[in-house]
Amino acid sequence: MFSDPSLYSQLYVMTATRDRVQNDAQTVEGVLRGLLLAKDFIAANPAEAKAIVVKYTKQDASTIEGIWQNFVFAPALNELLIDYQTQQAAWAKETGAVPADAVIPDFRERVAADILRRVSPAAVTLATTAGR
Numbered sequence: 001m002f003s004d005p006s007l008y009s010q011l012y013v014m015t016a017t018r019d020r021v022q023n024d025a026q027t028v029e030g031v032l033r034g035l036l037l038a039k040d041f042i043a044a045n046p047a048e049a050k051a052i053v054v055k056y057t058k059q060d061a062s063t064i065e066g067i068w069q070n071f072v073f074a075p076a077l078n079e080l081l082i083d084y085q086t087q088q089a090a091w092a093k094e095t096g097a098v099p100a101d102a103v104i105p106d107f108r109e110r111v112a113a114d115i116l117r118r119v120s121p122a123a124v125t126l127a128t129t130a131g132r
Contacts (some may be wrong), residue, residue: 011081021112032119035075042073049073077116078125082107 014031021028042049050068054061085107092098108126117124 011084013081018112021115025115029115029119032075032116036120036123039074074123075116075120076123076125077111077113079127082111082126 016028046068050061050064053059053064057064086104089098089102089104089107093100093102093104111126113124113126
């Protein structure tokens with residue numbers, strides 16, 4: 001097992017349509033607040049949090065214990081997401097999954113950070129485009 005964080009990093013990404021974010025911001029904010037409560041619960045109750053993961057994943061407790069330190073349980077919006085999306089878009093072009101002349105968008109334009117910034121300013125370290 002390699003534990004060097006520079007070898008591989010995985011993000012769990014939640015997405016919503018622009019319409020959902022604009023028309024149901026209260027629900028989106030509620031989900032984000034729930035994730036923040038879960039983050040706080042995990043930090044305050046690591047043994048109980050691990051037991052919950054074992055219960056629902058059916059993984060061996062020693063496996064969960066062994067990989068636990070590799071995870072950061074917190075909602076965040078940072079440069080890593082944009083870097084990964086840009087790299088994946090370039091890979092899609094290189095492999096022919098999308099046309100070679102397809103324009104790779106500025107993924108910052110597709111991120112609505114305002115709700116997360118409102119509920120947890122420290123969770124947003126991404127320099128987004130103006131007005132987002």
